[in-house]
Amino acid sequence: GEDVEQSLFLSVREGDSSVINCTYTDSSSTYLYWYKQEPGAGLQLLTYIFSNMDMKQDQRLTVLLNKKDKHLSLRIADTQTGDSAIYFCAESDYGGSQGNLIFGKGTKLSVKP
């Protein structure tokens, strides 16, 4: 079945770059997403990428997609303590509103001052 894998933990120092990696198995994935979850809160959509793109940049966030290897990464430049959260990778076949999202287990990012 479809599966999304992420490393569980990442620790960085404030000001460094963070890179969170994700692999997925569904070759028909059309959209790939990164969500952020702060403690006790719901999920906030950070960014998304279409499968026909290989890179997307949005301020401090850079998403890289290697469709051949089914590998997705999220780079956060100049990481701040407020970036500490759990980051979820997710994929879907559609635009997210006609089907369900398949989530990874999340990567817990800890930012040390």
Next chain:
Amino acid sequence: NAGVMQNPRHLVRRRGQEARLRCSPMKGHSHVYWYRQLPEEGLKFMVYLQKENIIDESGMPKERFSAEFPKEGPSILRIQQVVRGDSAAYFCASSPPGGGLGYTFGSGTRLTVV
């Protein structure tokens, strides 16, 4: 424009009781999705509803769980005869009709079964 509203935020139930979780989608959204997050896990899809219709319930346990989204009022996720394994965070998301990339999630209901 309020976001997706879920209530209650926290719910404690004894084994065997019923749990009712409510979700009001964003204004203008007519698609509702329920997800469950077990401790240390990612979110797992449960059910996708539109007004008065269940579109996809492939992630719903076969017994004790049901969901509805009536013409008027919030969507309800109902768990009958709860067991300890039902303890989880339950998230609702909504999206507009005709599409929309990604969803808007609510803050979740954290169910604890004692």
